[in-house]
Amino acid sequence: MKTFDELYAELLDRAATRPEGSGTVAALDAGVHAQGKKVLEEAGEVWIAAEHESDEQLALEVSQLLYRVQVLMIGRGITLEDVYRQL
Numbered sequence: 375m376k377t378f379d380e381l382y383a384e385l386l387d388r389a390a391t392r393p394e395g396s397g398t399v400a401a402l403d404a405g406v407h408a409q410g411k412k413v414l415e416e417a418g419e420v421w422i423a424a425e426h427e428s429d430e431q432l433a434l435e436v437s438q439l440l441y442r443v444q445v446l447m448i449g450r451g452i453t454l455e456d457v458y459r460q461l
């Protein structure tokens with residue numbers, strides 16, 4: 375189990391070290407347009423799960439949306455602090 379901040383730190387490390395086989399590295403290399411499409415796709419899956427699926431499936435979809443949002447943030451170069459300042 376990990377927190378939002380811990381996942382962000384892990385993804386930043388993937389971006390810096392670029393380990394072989396990392397899906398995050400591939401997603402970052404795909405660029406902001408592709409990253410944005412993934413955010414939208416996962417947001418749609420969250421919506422569908424919220425209306426029609428189990429709590430467990432909804433939690434899975436939310437986790438994937440959070441991951442995709444973090445990839446987009448790193449792709450654009452914004453930090454957790456940039457976001458938290460707006461909360």
Ligand SMILES: N=c1c2ncn([C@@H]3O[C@H](COP(=O)(O)OP(=O)(O)OP(=O)(O)O)[C@@H](O)[C@H]3O)c2ncn1[C@@H]1O[C@H](COP(=O)(O)O)[C@@H](O)[C@H]1O
Binds near residue numbers: 388397415
């Ligand atoms: N939390 C996630 C995570 N959530 C979602 N995903 C990716 O998103 C996919 C699910 O999204 P989709 O529904 O779009 O499924 P899909 O269309 O089959 O996926 P793709 O073909 O687009 O990869 C998963 O198969 C993963 O590829 C994630 N990939 C990685 N993480 C975590 O990120 C960290 C770094 O991962 P790596 O970069 O892979 O080492 C690790 O802690 C991972 O657990």
